[in-house]
Amino acid sequence: MNALADRLKQVQDSIAAACQRAGRSEKSVQMVVVTKTAPLEAIQEVIRLGCTELGENRMQHLKQVSDDIDVFLKEHADDPAIPNAVHWHMIGHLQRNKVKPTLKICRMIHSVDTLRLAEEINTEAYKQGMRVDVLLQVNCSGEAQKYGVPVGAAIHLTEQMATMPHLRLIGLMTMAPLTLDKDRVRASFARAREVFEDIRAEKIVGAKFKHLSMGMSQDYEIAVEEGATLLRIGSALFA
Numbered sequence: 001m002n003a004l005a006d007r008l009k010q011v012q013d014s015i016a017a018a019c020q021r022a023g024r025s026e027k028s029v030q031m032v033v034v035t036k037t038a039p040l041e042a043i044q045e046v047i048r049l050g051c052t053e054l055g056e057n058r059m060q061h062l063k064q065v066s067d068d069i070d071v072f073l074k075e076h077a078d079d080p081a082i083p084n085a086v087h088w089h090m091i092g093h094l095q096r097n098k099v100k101p102t103l104k105i106c107r108m109i110h111s112v113d114t115l116r117l118a119e120e121i122n123t124e125a126y127k128q129g130m131r132v133d134v135l136l137q138v139n140c141s142g143e144a145q146k147y148g149v150p151v152g153a154a155i156h157l158t159e160q161m162a163t164m165p166h167l168r169l170i171g172l173m174t175m176a177p178l179t180l181d182k183d184r185v186r187a188s189f190a191r192a193r194e195v196f197e198d199i200r201a202e203k204i205v206g207a208k209f210k211h212l213s214m215g216m217s218q219d220y221e222i223a224v225e226e227g228a229t230l231l232r233i234g235s236a237l238f239a
């Protein structure tokens, strides 16, 4: 096996082991492969290895890479070893003036962090005649510089987003604090899980509210143990 295939296998095995420790089904956790640092050949390779959920954090790069991958998929349309389609996730801070092009590419936006951004996405999705899956980004680390709404504002914002007909609010996203202290990382994921469960209990958005996007290369095993359903993993694969 080449190095990328090895690393993918290793990450998949670690996710499986974390699921087992947490008594969870492996199917309950999905990996979004974050391609922002990867060369095109490596992205093609990871697709060849079966990964079809891909994430980028900047619109400019997303546009370029997704165009390149479209070409690659078209060229290999008859190759049974290569998936027919991939799905892009916007995982980084999104400016309102980038919403329109983002919606043309992405299946899911993980990083809705203000009411104004939610409104812009709703308006633009209406214009494009679509409904878009979004996650509300919550700041559970208490760090001031991070994007994401404060925990105390999350329920209110989900109530407002639930009234927007062109959004499908399907969960929350959070990022761990920048620290090597695993207890702090775990505490912030556990906090996100609590907020997630609170929102579900209030029945604001119904059964489709089922995703918790948390966990990156450094902390995805903790995230699985704390209930993540979507992991966003880049450097552990592309090193």
Ligand SMILES: *Cc1c(COP(=O)(O)O)cnc(C)c1O
Residues within 6 Å of the ligand: 034, 036, 057, 091, 092, 216, 217, 218, 232, 233, 234, 235, 236
């Ligand atoms: C880059 C990025 C990731 C992936 O980080 P790695 O440490 O490379 O796994 C996940 N989420 C967001 C929002 C990112 O910008």
